[in-house]
Amino acid sequence: MTAYDTNNIFAKILRGELPSYKVYEDEHVFAFLDIMPRVPGHTLVIPKAAARNILDIRPDDFAHVARGAHKIAAAAMKAFEADGITVQQFNEPAGGQVVFHLHMHVMPRRDGVAMLPPASRKEDTNVLEQHAAKLMAALKAG
Ligand code: 5GP
Numbered sequence: 001m002t003a004y005d006t007n008n009i010f011a012k013i014l015r016g017e018l019p020s021y022k023v024y025e026d027e028h029v030f031a032f033l034d035i036m037p038r039v040p041g042h043t044l045v046i047p048k049a050a051a052r053n054i055l056d057i058r059p060d061d062f063a064h065v066a067r068g069a070h071k072i073a074a075a076a077m078k079a080f081e082a083d084g085i086t087v088q089q090f091n092e093p094a095g096g097q098v099v100f101h102l103h104m105h106v107m108p109r110r111d112g113v114a115m116l117p118p119a120s121r122k123e124d125t126n127v128l129e130q131h132a133a134k135l136m137a138a139l140k141a142g
Contacts, residue, residue, distance in 0.1 A: 001092070002100070004052045010101035014048060021132040024072060024139055028064035031072055033128050033135075034105070038115040041080045041108045041131055045069045051102045053091040062102075069104040075138035079131075082108035086115070 012018040021033040034042040045068040051057035088105040090096035
């Protein structure tokens with residue numbers, strides 16, 4: 001498998017070299033909005049540890065990401081008055097992975113509303129700001 005590239009987009013976001021719409025952060029994980037959301041509130045949860053995908057991540061780091069996704073899922077249900085949640089996680093190009101720092105997609109879903117195809121359109125910055133604020137408020141409310 002290809003080695004971890006320290007210059008991938010999400011590594012740059014983690015280092016603060018690129019901006020992001022942060023939703024949550026703790027010692028082990030960082031969560032931020034996907035800038036080309038497939039549904040409103042589409043959030044990415046990433047480990048702070050360097051890992052390309054499920055094939056090289058330490059099990060404990062993967063568990064931290066799962067805990068983060070669990071937390072975001074509960075907040076997204078409230079913040080977006082969702083009927084369900086889709087969680088996706090892709091590995092290597094053959095598995096659908098495009099950005100090579102492990103991430104879980106957490107997507108709040110509404111009955112009868114289809115997801116957009118991946119990377120269909122870049123969301124407006126003010127919409128992303130509002131959605132990040134809604135998610136952070138729901139996280140704070142517990
Ligand atoms: P993958 O197919 O690797 O699981 O998905 C990568 C995701 O990263 C896609 O959903 C895409 O919209 C998102 N993405 C790509 N570039 C950026 C970026 O610069 N910032 C953010 N926040 N998301 C990005």
